[in-house]
Structure formats: structure tokens, C-alpha cells
Amino acid sequence: MKPTTKLADLILLLCFAAAVAAGPVILAPIGAGYPDLLDKFVIYGIFAVGFNILFGLTGYLSFGHAAFLGVGSYAAVWSFKLISMDLLPAVLASVVLSGLLALVIGFVSLRRSGIYFSILTLAFAQMCYNMAYSVLTPITNGETGLRVLRDDPRVLDAALGRTGFTPSLAGLEMTGWTGYYVSGAILVIAFAISIAIFRSPFGMTLRAIKSNQKRMGYTGYNTRPFLLTAFVISGMYAGLAGSLLAATDPLAGAERMQWTASGEVVLMTILGGAGTLLGPVLGTGLIKYFENIFSAYNAHQLDVTFSFLPDGVREWVVHGLGLFVGEGWALTLGLLFMGVVIFLPGGIMEGIMRLGRLKRTPIVKSLGDSPQRDVIGERAIDEMPPEDGSAPARKEAPKGETHAGEPQKPVKSSEMKAATS
Amino acid sequence: MSTSPIVLHIDNVSKTFAGLLALSNVNLDIREGETHAIIGPNGAGKSTLLNVCIGGLEPSRGKVLLAGTELTGRRPHEINQLGVARVFQTPEIFGDLTVIENVMMAILSHRDGAFRPRFVTRFDQQSDIGRTAGAALEKLGLGDHLHHIAGALSRGDKRRLELVMSVVQEPKLLLLDEPTAGMARADTNATIEILRQFKDAGMTIVIIEHDMHVVFSLADRITVLAGGRVIAQGLPEDIKGNPKVVEAYLGEEQV
Incomplete structure (x- = not known):
């Protein structure tokens, strides 16, 4: 597998930026070309891109990333209330605070790996969620949610004589298409940073940790600080996404921290392809699309769609499909997710790569849950032996001459006699 | 002696x-x-x-x-x-990385120490580290496998790779x-x-x-x-x- 070049990465970034810029046009035919939904695409895209730096590269599955999203939102609203409706201080406050929280949670959680790490992060996130509703009510305003009020100090705004109530970036109000393009530009920057991390020695260290942590130790790496750094970075991405959520709708509620939100980002990343650059963004788009479009369908619309069928059949069809739309959109998502995990364990990106490979070579050998790499074409896989990694004996070794099959095999007496004679 | x-x-x-x-x-x-x-x-x-x-x-x-x-x-x-470099009974390598990446990781830790995150530079095979790794692999007969996924090597080649990873660290x-x-x-x-x-x-x-x-x-x-x-x-x-x-x-x- 040849390494990617700087040029290829630059092209990827430019294409990505172009896709974000043309998003309203590209997505209009499927009914997603309106700013509210596109805002969600890009903001949750940032969330997933950051999550992927942790999960995709190191394999550590955090089930508590929504805590950082929530803290980011609260920090942003407090920045709106105390300093200014400008986005810059809000983003700074969110990123710093969520980074600090990630440092604490990561420091404790990363003492364990695998399922125990996931449970620890989940526990921390649920703790944050419950505290937002209880002891922290003075800060979070409990169930009502935190919002900007008329008598808030907003010292910077007061000094500059600004009175508006819409979050803005240097005068650009974060509403409608302006809001989308500001968030979109931030997504492109976040994506560029993610590419840099993937290609850096740091990113390779994270991949190596995922591949073989024991070897890392004996190769001289202290893995925990690397993991903690990745955890903090992904927490900061989540905080950034949280502040943008607050900017498009300056009301922060604790439900953003609930475990379902943590689970959602896991789904987005796996659906798109964990460990790939584009996968998380694609996964986010798909899930948010389902959430918004499928949940909006109702029985009447289905009736209209299937009006060409005879009455009896139509009732059946509408009744059956009705389970999968509207309130039941999660059922569709669940089926889709099952399908992807079973048939494309590498997510949508694996599907795209397989198509790419089909074009080049007629025979495709699937590795099942092979390491998911973000470069199209894995020649080594084509040359894999049929067994899982246990290669057949080399050609020059005549059959039957393999020896010492079991480790700890005692020395044959004949061998020892030969040695001692 | x-x-x-x-x-x-x-x-x-x-x-x-x-x-x-x-x-x-x-x-x-x-x-x-x-x-x-x-x-x-x-x-x-x-x-x-x-x-x-x-x-x-x-x-x-x-x-x-x-x-x-x-x-x-x-x-x-x-x-x-x-x-101290250690070679295990069952070869322990980074099975998901390519052969040259495995060796580059070993050189990197020898050069940078146990923890030094580098975000800005590229993990580049044209760099000094990449060239050193390539030369070491070439010398021990893995020159044809530089860009293969290490997990797909034969057992003997995995052992060979592990030995290359040890020797590039110039262990005492x-x-x-x-x-x-x-x-x-x-x-x-x-x-x-x-x-x-x-x-x-x-x-x-x-x-x-x-x-x-x-x-x-x-x-x-x-x-x-x-x-x-x-x-x-x-x-x-x-x-x-x-x-x-x-x-x-x-x-x-x-x-």
C-alpha cells in the first residue's frame, strides 16, 4: 500500500471545501437544501470528525462524548451572556472548557481500556447530565435551559454599544445561509486539522496503539499521554460543535448531554467508516438526513405516494411502511445500521473502496473486519493467504520438516545426545 | 570477552x-x-x-x-x-501498519523518547526516518515488502520484521x-x-x-x-x- 502524498491530501481538502460550499445545490434534489438541516450536517460533522480522531485512530470507544458537546453549549451561552454575542469568545470558551473537562475525564478513564473505558466515559457523561439537572442548576438553569436574557451584562457588547440578540461573527449574523457558511468554513478548518493529525507522526502513533499496545510499550512509547492527548483533542472538537449549536440556537439544555447523543456520534462514525477521513462526515449526513426527512413523513404523504395502488393493497403498504417513517424513523436507521455493520464493517467508505477496487480488478477478496484504512486500494489484501494471517510455510521449506510445533516443547533426547556427544 | x-x-x-x-x-x-x-x-x-x-x-x-x-x-x-529491545516468542508487530511504518515507529521512539507528539510534520517515507527504515529492511531481505500490511506477512517474515525493528533502535x-x-x-x-x-x-x-x-x-x-x-x-x-x-x-x- 503506497502512502498518500501531500498533493492528494490537498485535493481531498479542496474537494471537501467545494462540496461544503455547494452543499445547498447538491442536496436540494433530495429535499435537504435548507439551512437548518445543513447547519446540523456541518455541526454534527465537526463532532464526528473529532470523535473519529479518538475512536477511529486509537480504537478507544468513548460513550460519553456528548458531555463535551453539552459543556461546549453551556460555555458558549455563558460567553454570550457575560461577554458578547460574538462567536469568537464563545468558541474559545467552549473549546478551552471542554478540553479541560476531557483532560479530567480522560485522565481517569484511560486507566482502563476496552469495554471498561467505554463504561467509565458513559458514567462520567451521565454524571454531567444529572448534575446539569440538579446541583448545577444555578449554572445550567435546569430543565428550562440556559438562554440569553435582556438584563445580561454582556460587557463587550455594552462597551461597543451592540444591542442585537443574534449570535454573530464579526458582524455576520449566524442565521440562515450566513450561519451555514460560517459553520461550514469552521468544518473545513476542522477537517483540515484532522487530515494533518491523520498524516502526522502523532496520528501514526495512535494507529500503532490501536494495532498493538504491547508492542508500543516494548518499542519505547509511553502510550497513555498519547491517548490522553487524542482524547482531549476530540473533546475540544465536541466543545466546538457544542458552541456552534448554541450559536445557531442560543438555548442550551442538558438533553444535549444525554447518552443517546453520545451513542449517536458513535453510530455516525461507524456508519460512515471509523478511521477514515471522510466517513464520519458522510455518516453524520446520513443519520441527520434520516432523522429530519424520514421523521417528517406521515401516513398522508405515503397515501399520496402509493395512490397508484389499488385501495386494499395500498392500505397494507402504507400501514407497513408507516412503521418506518415518522416516529418510527429510528427503525429504518436501525435496519440500515445493521446492514452496514454486517455487510460493510468498514462503513460507507468501505463500500466506496470496494466499488473502486471492483473497477480495477475483477476479483475482490474481502478481509471482513480488516483494518480500515483511508487510502483506496490495499494491495497487501489481495496477496493475503487464505487463512487469517497464519501464512503457509515458505516455499523452500519441504513439507514435514517443520519442527517445534508447540512452544515449551522439551528437547528430544536424540537432539540432546547429539549435542552432548 | x-x-x-x-x-x-x-x-x-x-x-x-x-x-x-x-x-x-x-x-x-x-x-x-x-x-x-x-x-x-x-x-x-x-x-x-x-x-x-x-x-x-x-x-x-x-x-x-x-x-x-x-x-x-x-x-x-x-x-x-x-x-533493551525485546523480541517475543510470537512475533509482536503492528499488524495494521505497513512494514516500513512498523520500522519507522521504532526509529521514531528511539529518536524522540517515550512521549513527544508531533502534529505538524508528516509521517513521511521520504524523510530521514523513512530512508533509514527502508535501508534497514532492504538489508535484512524485506525490501520487497515495504508497503505491505505487516499482518499479512508469513511468520518468518514477521520475525524478521521484529528483528529489524529491534536493531534500528541500536539497543544495548x-x-x-x-x-x-x-x-x-x-x-x-x-x-x-x-x-x-x-x-x-x-x-x-x-x-x-x-x-x-x-x-x-x-x-x-x-x-x-x-x-x-x-x-x-x-x-x-x-x-x-x-x-x-x-x-x-x-x-x-x-x-
Whole structure:
């Protein structure tokens, strides 16, 4: 597998930026070309891109990333209330605070790996969620949610004589298409940073940790600080996404921290392809699309769609499909997710790569849950032996001459006699 | 040989597991540039000795020093940074990375230390590290596999890769734990050949091995463990004729 070049990465970034810029046009035919939904695409895209730096590269599955999203939102609203409706201080406050929280949670959680790490992060996130509703009510305003009020100090705004109530970036109000393009530009920057991390020695260290942590130790790496750094970075991405959520709708509620939100980002990343650059963004788009479009369908619309069928059949069809739309959109998502995990364990990106490979070579050998790499074409896989990694004996070794099959095999007496004679 | 400085000093080490004596007053000095084999029947305490040296197992008594620095109680990455490279019985490599990336990781930790995150530069195979890694792989016969996923290599090539990863770190001491166990004869001979190159380059090697062919092909000195004790130590020809060794291996009735 040849390494990617700087040029290829630059092209990827430019294409990505172009896709974000043309998003309203590209997505209009499927009914997603309106700013509210596109805002969600890009903001949750940032969330997933950051999550992927942790999960995709190191394999550590955090089930508590929504805590950082929530803290980011609260920090942003407090920045709106105390300093200014400008986005810059809000983003700074969110990123710093969520980074600090990630440092604490990561420091404790990363003492364990695998399922125990996931449970620890989940526990921390649920703790944050419950505290937002209880002891922290003075800060979070409990169930009502935190919002900007008329008598808030907003010292910077007061000094500059600004009175508006819409979050803005240097005068650009974060509403409608302006809001989308500001968030979109931030997504492109976040994506560029993610590419840099993937290609850096740091990113390779994270991949190596995922591949073989024991070897890392004996190769001289202290893995925990690397993991903690990745955890903090992904927490900061989540905080950034949280502040943008607050900017498009300056009301922060604790439900953003609930475990379902943590689970959602896991789904987005796996659906798109964990460990790939584009996968998380694609996964986010798909899930948010389902959430918004499928949940909006109702029985009447289905009736209209299937009006060409005879009455009896139509009732059946509408009744059956009705389970999968509207309130039941999660059922569709669940089926889709099952399908992807079973048939494309590498997510949508694996599907795209397989198509790419089909074009080049007629025979495709699937590795099942092979390491998911973000470069199209894995020649080594084509040359894999049929067994899982246990290669057949080399050609020059005549059959039957393999020896010492079991480790700890005692020395044959004949061998020892030969040695001692 | 006996005048060279001591690299690894195992000083009167004992280890008991719940009352069971696994190691009893083991003394052993590994000198610079020698290849030292540790052999012994099953349950002799070879693995325990290895774990006491570099596996994070605390000895009940005694200590282990690497060029004067105490090793006991240190974590694997600290021991590696002090200059010990370890090769496992089953090759431990980064199976998801390419062959050259594996070696670059080893060079990187040798250059940068245990923790130095670099975000801005590229992990580039055209860099110094990449070229060094490529040359080292070429030299040991993995030049055709640079961009293959390491997990797909044959067992012999995985072992070869692990050895390249060790040697690029220029270790003070290379520790091998049954490096040819479960290998085909051809792969065993290839491994012996590589280790002989290392030996000729002056590397200090400790090898724990069952295969007498490997031991007598490489070792300058041999230590025989049995029942947690050192029962013999010396040059290969002395060990061969030592009746205590024959007895430990074959049992009394066969002597």
C-alpha cells in the first residue's frame, strides 16, 4: 500500500471545501437544501470528525462524548451572556472548557481500556447530565435551559454599544445561509486539522496503539499521554460543535448531554467508516438526513405516494411502511445500521473502496473486519493467504520438516545426545 | 570477552509465587558483545527470569541492573528507552501498519523518547526516518515488502520484521524469547543467519531457547537453569559434556 502524498491530501481538502460550499445545490434534489438541516450536517460533522480522531485512530470507544458537546453549549451561552454575542469568545470558551473537562475525564478513564473505558466515559457523561439537572442548576438553569436574557451584562457588547440578540461573527449574523457558511468554513478548518493529525507522526502513533499496545510499550512509547492527548483533542472538537449549536440556537439544555447523543456520534462514525477521513462526515449526513426527512413523513404523504395502488393493497403498504417513517424513523436507521455493520464493517467508505477496487480488478477478496484504512486500494489484501494471517510455510521449506510445533516443547533426547556427544 | 564491561547484571535474584520457589539466588552477568543463551527444561524458571528482568515482575529478593541502572519495577517503555529491545516468542508487530511504518515507529521512539507528539510534520517515507527504515529492511531481505500490511506477512517474515525493528533502535541489549519456536526449519535458519549478522556487528544478545541447533549455532556462553537454580554456566563445549545438564534434561534413568 503506497502512502498518500501531500498533493492528494490537498485535493481531498479542496474537494471537501467545494462540496461544503455547494452543499445547498447538491442536496436540494433530495429535499435537504435548507439551512437548518445543513447547519446540523456541518455541526454534527465537526463532532464526528473529532470523535473519529479518538475512536477511529486509537480504537478507544468513548460513550460519553456528548458531555463535551453539552459543556461546549453551556460555555458558549455563558460567553454570550457575560461577554458578547460574538462567536469568537464563545468558541474559545467552549473549546478551552471542554478540553479541560476531557483532560479530567480522560485522565481517569484511560486507566482502563476496552469495554471498561467505554463504561467509565458513559458514567462520567451521565454524571454531567444529572448534575446539569440538579446541583448545577444555578449554572445550567435546569430543565428550562440556559438562554440569553435582556438584563445580561454582556460587557463587550455594552462597551461597543451592540444591542442585537443574534449570535454573530464579526458582524455576520449566524442565521440562515450566513450561519451555514460560517459553520461550514469552521468544518473545513476542522477537517483540515484532522487530515494533518491523520498524516502526522502523532496520528501514526495512535494507529500503532490501536494495532498493538504491547508492542508500543516494548518499542519505547509511553502510550497513555498519547491517548490522553487524542482524547482531549476530540473533546475540544465536541466543545466546538457544542458552541456552534448554541450559536445557531442560543438555548442550551442538558438533553444535549444525554447518552443517546453520545451513542449517536458513535453510530455516525461507524456508519460512515471509523478511521477514515471522510466517513464520519458522510455518516453524520446520513443519520441527520434520516432523522429530519424520514421523521417528517406521515401516513398522508405515503397515501399520496402509493395512490397508484389499488385501495386494499395500498392500505397494507402504507400501514407497513408507516412503521418506518415518522416516529418510527429510528427503525429504518436501525435496519440500515445493521446492514452496514454486517455487510460493510468498514462503513460507507468501505463500500466506496470496494466499488473502486471492483473497477480495477475483477476479483475482490474481502478481509471482513480488516483494518480500515483511508487510502483506496490495499494491495497487501489481495496477496493475503487464505487463512487469517497464519501464512503457509515458505516455499523452500519441504513439507514435514517443520519442527517445534508447540512452544515449551522439551528437547528430544536424540537432539540432546547429539549435542552432548 | 571476560574483560568487556557488564551490560546486564542479575544480582542474587529470587522469586517465590505463593510459597513456590521459581527462582533461587540466580546470579548472571551479561558482558558487552557476547551472545548468551539461557536454556533449561520446562519449568526451569527461564520465563520468570525474563519477566523479572524486563517484564515488570518484582523479584522477591535481589536486583537487576542494566549498565548500572536498576530495571526492577520499571515499565516496558522505560526499559526500552534505557536500551533493551525485546523480541517475543510470537512475533509482536503492528499488524495494521505497513512494514516500513512498523520500522519507522521504532526509529521514531528511539529518536524522540517515550512521549513527544508531533502534529505538524508528516509521517513521511521520504524523510530521514523513512530512508533509514527502508535501508534497514532492504538489508535484512524485506525490501520487497515495504508497503505491505505487516499482518499479512508469513511468520518468518514477521520475525524478521521484529528483528529489524529491534536493531534500528541500536539497543544495548537484545533479548530474544524463543525466537524460533513454532517456525519452519527454513525460517529458523534464516533467523539464525540474521542473528549471526547482529552478533558479528558486536551486539549484546540474550537468547532464551529450546532449540539446541539455534543455541549451539550462536551462543558464546550458555547458562543452564533447572528448578529455578543456575546449574551450569560456561562455554558451549563445557555445557555439552556437563553431566548435571544431561541429567536435568533427560532424567536420571536415561543417563
